[in-house]
Amino acid sequence: MAAISKQMIGRGVSIGLVCVALVCPALAADDSKRHPVNCSTAPGDLRAIAAEKKHAEDQQVESVVSILPAGALLGLVTGTENKHLKMLSGDYIKQLDARAAEIKSTCGID
Known part of the structure; x- marks a missing residue:
């Protein structure tokens, strides 16, 4: 039973990390945060x-x-x-x- 719980927690953490990784690039591409041109x-x-x-x-x-x-x-x-x-x-x-x-x-x- 404990092994199954550990597997489920591990999968939950993995899914959470993947979700964060997929959302963060979208946030980084926001035009309001774009750097000004530096010649x-x-x-x-x-x-x-x-x-x-x-x-x-x-x-x-x-x-x-x-x-x-x-x-x-x-x-x-x-x-x-x-x-x-x-x-x-x-x-x-x-x-x-x-x-x-x-x-x-x-x-x-x-």
């Missing part, structure tokens, strides 16, 4: 945005696989189906492009 760090910021854009494009490919029948079932079970669908929509990549354009226009970089 002294602009070249590095643009490199970081380019690297993140490449990573996001790679994730889009993985998201296509995740909406196939087996991946979709796993996504429903783990609660990641919305993340994969958002990645497929391309909104994140558009936000990265917009931020890069904002940095370039503010700092006069071509």
Whole structure:
């Protein structure tokens, strides 16, 4: 009986941690917390945005696989189906492009 209780508590904690991990990135993406453009760090910021854009494009490919029948079932079970669908929509990549354009226009970089 004690072993079953420990397993249930362990699973409950694991599920709670996964839920927090899924909610925190959404909170971090809030526009009200966005850093102002700093022209002294602009070249590095643009490199970081380019690297993140490449990573996001790679994730889009993985998201296509995740909406196939087996991946979709796993996504429903783990609660990641919305993340994969958002990645497929391309909104994140558009936000990265917009931020890069904002940095370039503010700092006069071509």
